[in-house]
Amino acid sequence: MSETSSSSGPVPFRNPGWAGNTGAFDLSEEQVRGDDYVGVRPADGGHASGAATYPYMKVEKSPEAPLFEGPYRERFDKILSRYPESRAALLPALNLAQELRGHISPETMREVAVLLDLPEAYVRGVTSFYTMYNKRPVGRFLIQVCTNISCNLCGGDEVLASFLKHTGTELGSTSADGDFTVTEVECLAACGTPTAVQINSRYYENVTPDSVPAILERLRKKGE
Ligand code: FES
Structure with missing residues (x-):
């Protein structure tokens, strides 16, 4: 871990980026981010960002879960x-x-x-x-397709249409099996690798209309 310096000597760099291992609690990143946090590059396409994207979302959601236990x-x-x-x-x-x-x-x-x-x-x-807060229930997989300028120029609208077609949903609605909700979002800050798609907490980049069926199949079979 890198360190910065001050007049009083080296100061440990302490920006864990999560409410983690500082202060009165001693929680690991995994404990803080969630029990199925994925911080590694996924096997089949897509890039896990360095930190979970915002907001973190579990595959199995519990709308009746108590706050907080x-x-x-x-x-x-x-x-x-x-x-x-x-x-x-x-x-x-x-x-x-x-x-x-x-x-x-x-x-x-x-x-x-x-x-x-x-x-x-x-x-x-x-x-x-904040649009990042879902005001309605969403499917196990919330698929957010960027159609902002970079992605739009590279076929973001077609990628969005492909997700809607292959999930059998309309924009913002949830598939009958409860698996997928597809939405359109503004820039996901992955403009260099369009089209960018965020599925739950994970980024998928360079997505094309043709790659959509394989992504959905992988989600159906393996979860994220
Ligand atoms: S325009 Fe799509 S990620 Fe920025």
Whole structure:
């Protein structure tokens, strides 16, 4: 791990990027990111980013899961410990709730507001501002296709159409088997490898319409 220097001597570089192994808790990255966090390059195409993309999403979501118990309570407490006031912890708390439940329902907003002692309207306003928070249930695999400029020039619309065709869905709807929800998103910051697609927490790059069936088949068979 790299280090930076200061006038008082070397200072350990401590930016774990997750509410991890600093402070009162001693959690591994795996514990913090989730029990099926994948931080390695996937076997068949796609690139796992250095950190889980935002927000993290499990394959098996539990819309009725309690907020927060067990390891999730530990992670929530850790998040709280990193900020001077509870309001500042709202985004990571919502991330955690979405990771657990798959979407942020009005009831989840209310529960998060109670947990952070914030007005419910404030939580609702923040949640509705960010498109990354799913306001409706999504399938096991949330497929987000970038159709912004770089990807659009390289066939993003055709990739989107291919995902819709091969999942038998319409934009934003979930397939009958509950496996797939396909949405269109703005730039995923992978403009150099268009078309970029984010499926749950994983990036797939250089996706073409012809590569879509193989991606879906792999998801059906192996999960992510
Ligand atoms: S335009 Fe698609 S990733 Fe940037």
